[in-house]
Amino acid sequence: MNLERPRRLRRTATIRESVAETQLSAANLVLPFFVTEGSGREEAIATMPGISRWSLDRLPAYLEKVAKTGIRSVALFPKIDDAKKDSTAKEALNPDGLVPRTVREIKTNFPELAIYTDIALDPFSSDGHDGLVHNGEIVNDLTVEILARMAVIHAEAGADFVSPSDMMDGRVGAMRRLLDERGYSNVGIMSYGAKYASCFYGPFRDALDSAPKAGDKKTYQMDFRNVKEALREVRLDAAEGADGVMVKPAGAYLDVIRAVKEHVDIPVAAYQVSGEYAMLKFAAEKGIFAGERVMEESLYAIRRAGADLIFTYFAAEMAELLNRRQP
Numbered sequence: 001m002n003l004e005r006p007r008r009l010r011r012t013a014t015i016r017e018s019v020a021e022t023q024l025s026a027a028n029l030v031l032p033f034f035v036t037e038g039s040g041r042e043e044a045i046a047t048m049p050g051i052s053r054w055s056l057d058r059l060p061a062y063l064e065k066v067a068k069t070g071i072r073s074v075a076l077f078p079k080i081d082d083a084k085k086d087s088t089a090k091e092a093l094n095p096d097g098l099v100p101r102t103v104r105e106i107k108t109n110f111p112e113l114a115i116y117t118d119i120a121l122d123p124f125s126s127d128g129h130d131g132l133v134h135n136g137e138i139v140n141d142l143t144v145e146i147l148a149r150m151a152v153i154h155a156e157a158g159a160d161f162v163s164p165s166d167m168m169d170g171r172v173g174a175m176r177r178l179l180d181e182r183g184y185s186n187v188g189i190m191s192y193g194a195k196y197a198s199c200f201y202g203p204f205r206d207a208l209d210s211a212p213k214a215g216d217k218k219t220y221q222m223d224f225r226n227v228k229e230a231l232r233e234v235r236l237d238a239a240e241g242a243d244g245v246m247v248k249p250a251g252a253y254l255d256v257i258r259a260v261k262e263h264v265d266i267p268v269a270a271y272q273v274s275g276e277y278a279m280l281k282f283a284a285e286k287g288i289f290a291g292e293r294v295m296e297e298s299l300y301a302i303r304r305a306g307a308d309l310i311f312t313y314f315a316a317e318m319a320e321l322l323n324r325r326q327p
Contacts, residue, residue, distance in 0.1 A: 029312060029319060031071050047203035047206045047207075076116065093146065103117065116161045119151050127212065130143075143168050147174070162190075172191050172236075193230070193247070196253065197221035197222060198249050200252070204274035231260065238264050248271035250272045251276045261305070
């Protein structure tokens with residue numbers, strides 16, 4: 001009788017750990033965080049339990065706790081005062097604006113942290129769109145020029161990676177050219193290569209007050225029914241010089257992560273976005289399932305699908321869990 005018994009490899013915790021196909025460590029995790037203008041501010045975000053906006057003077061204490069968990073990569077997102085927003089998004093090009101000041105502060109206090117900065121106009125625009133709006137249309141080429149200049153400002157401040165999340169055509173190539181011309185050839189580009197027009201972004205837009213004032217983002221963010229389109233997008237970004245490409249959101253797009261991983265030979269990131277985080281947190285608070293267990297399962301699923309890096313608001317919490325399991 002030649003009966004195979006796969007259960008032999010699941011018999012004990014030690015055996016299961018020794019044959020696990022998917023590994024996850026703090027090195028795979030990137031923590032997104034929010035900063036705001038002013039001082040002495042720690043503003044809880046109602047739609048994202050456990051997540052706050054930090055003023056620059058309060059940020060070091062927070063990041064010190066994060067660094068102790070083993071997290072070494074962070075992604076920065078700013079909430080800009082309404083008074084600084086206009087239809088030209090000119091504050092995005094302010095070398096002394098909130099983002100450059102924050103990058104400099106982090107690099108002074110935590111030089112070991114890798115910093116990813118967001119490259120898009122929606123936090124700075126009174127229209128709330130990732131690009132400039134002319135006669136109701138989000139214009140591509142003029143936006144790309146501004147985004148490339150924005151990337152250089154972030155590089156000058158000390159960003160390790162600029163991360164275009166705007167989904168304008170040709171922006172990776174424009175950034176790479178201008179960064180190289182200005183002497184920042186070592187600054188990487190983590191491109192949001194396959195960013196879908198998703199309802200899962202709601203809490204994030206609350207955090208930044210960056211929702212569109214009119215229309216939606218479907219003319220530049222991707223149709224959630226498509227996968228081949230994502231492969232075209234990441235192929236173009238890789239050809240233009242991206243050092244990594246991202247799929248966003250993550251949990252409902254595991255098939256896209258897998259397809260992208262098999263399609264490119266550069267690192268693939270996935271963003272477990274605010275709505276995904278909020279759903280799991282709120283459900284855990286209601287006792288629907290155990291919070292730590294569902295956090296772990298969701299992150300391993302994203303990693304198993306092929307993500308080399310996972311941008312997640314659970315990053316520090318997951319790193320702490322991994323630390324507790326160390327022998």
